[in-house]
Structures are given as C-alpha cells and as structure tokens.
Amino acid sequence: MQAGAKLPDVTFHTRVRDDSLGGDNPFTWEDKTTADYFAGKRVVLFALPGAFTPTCSTYQLPGFENNYAEFQDLGVDEIYCMSVNDSFVMNKWAQMQGIEKIKVIPDGSGEFTRRMGMLVRKDNLGFGLRSWRYAAVVNDGVIEAWFPEPGLCDNHGEDPYGVSSPETLLNYLRDAAKQQAA
Template structure:
C-alpha cells in the first residue's frame, strides 16, 4: 500500500452553457492530480459501462451508499472504465447518477499503468479493466480491493471484493477519518 497512482491525462467532456444545441459539451483535460490530489476518495473500476453487473450492482451501489462513505471521510467517489467520455457520460445520465463521478479511460492508459488491463475478446469487448477498487489519500492507494482470478478472457465476472458494501465494511473497521454523527 502507499503506491502512488499513475500520472495520466484523461480526455473528458463537460457541460458548457455557452454552447447551444442538443450536445452542449466541450473537451476538458483532467489529470490524475486533478481527480485524486489533496483529498480522500474511492476509485473503482469495472469492465464496461452499460454491462449487467456494473449497471445493476456496482455503480448504483456506490451511488446509494455515498452518504455513508462521506461519514467515513470519503470526499469523492470515482468510477473509471475503459470507455470514452461520451459513453461514460451517457451511462451516468441513464443511471441517474448524481454523486459518483465517472472517469473515461478510453485509451486504457491509466488501466494499463496500474496493471489492471485485461483482454475480454471472449465477450467481444477487447481491452478492458479488471474489476477493482481502492481507497486513495492524496493520490496514494491506502486500501486495495481486487477481484480474484485476474486473467485475459476470464470465463466469469467475479464481483464481491470491490463491492461498495465490502469497502464500506473495511472503512468502518479501519478508519481514522470517520466523521462523528
């Protein structure tokens, strides 16, 4: 633990009220430091937007437990996937996400540098992230939750270690940053 997150620039799309029309967004580069510097956050990554486990359990689970994570001193929650900014923003909107922030890793640079890039050609996905989560303090990993059995073209999709419930349980048991209720 204590590993520093890789330095990456993410290509994001953000709303720009000066733009008219059905797509009022503009490009904005965001860095690892922009997202993770100077605060306590949760980062979780998953194989893909709009996929069953990610859309049914993981993303909505983090969204639903955001208040409890805040009580544990978590300032932001980030969902990262090897998808582009358009897909990530549409998925967050379709899911009604208000608290969790999505990070597009369209070229898989962050995922590769953190060692979680796997092939999912068996599902027609190509290169994707293995499912994991981390508690990050000022850009350094202080707790790591990785699904077992990382391998290319894995026949199943393990889920449990990186679940919001598991991370919340860990924080409640090991957290010097908890906010008194």
C-alpha cells in the same frame, strides 16, 4: 498494485457540460490529470469492465451511488467510477443510470488501467481490452487500501464481483474509523 503505491500520472480526455454553448450538445473537451482527480482528497475509486454491462449497472454503480452519504460520513471526499470507455459512453451511462453523486472517469485508451496493471483482454466477450474489476481507497494519490477481484487474467470465463463491492469498502472504512477513534 498494492497499498502504498502511487497512482500513475495520466491525462484523461473528458467531455464536460458548458451551457454557454447552447444547442443539443452543450459539451466541450476538457483534459484532466490524475492530480486533478486525486490530489489533496481521500477518494474511493472503483473500476469495471464496461459501462452498460449487467453487474456494473445493476449492483456496483448503484451501490456506490446509494451509499454515497455513508462514504462521506466515513471520510471519503469523492467516489469515482472508471472504465476503459470513452467519455461519451461514460457520460451517457451515468445519465441513463440517474447518477448524481458518483463522478465517472473515462479511460478511453486504457492507459491508466494498463499502468495500474489491471488491463485485460476480454476478446471472449467481444470487448477487446478492458479493466479488471477492482476498487481502492486513495488518499492524496496514494493507495490506502486495495480491493482487486480474484482471478486477474485475460479472457476470464466469469466476471467476479464481491471484493470490490460498496459493502466491502464500507466495512473497511468502518473498521479504519474505529481503529482511528481507539
């Protein structure tokens, strides 16, 4: 992927709260498409190897959540976190992390991630197929700026983090805003 590329068209199988159901598990299935998430909006998308993993839970997800207002001030409508995890896992992780602003997108089958060219094997960690860590600024379904971590490969011995950090994207957005104002 690179700037200027259109996001792949896929359907995500999500679980959404429906209080009319009552009970302990008031959630129902809802299919959402790439267009549902990205059409007509400028968003930050960041993807990571797995919910509940250390870097994702300690730095990346909280960093985007804590800086949400500044992202909005810089012209971002939404921030999405994606992982090759199912909707149950993504929803529980967001709940346990106290996430209120970031929306999680489950790519349970890895289809979106595969079509982005970011699906990697993490068998060395017992994970199977997962997403390589990356972030992007996406404008109406087209990648405006692309931030993949270096070293994309199967069974990487490390988990690079920095290029896809909230700080990196904020710096990009600040610079873009300055250029637009000039």
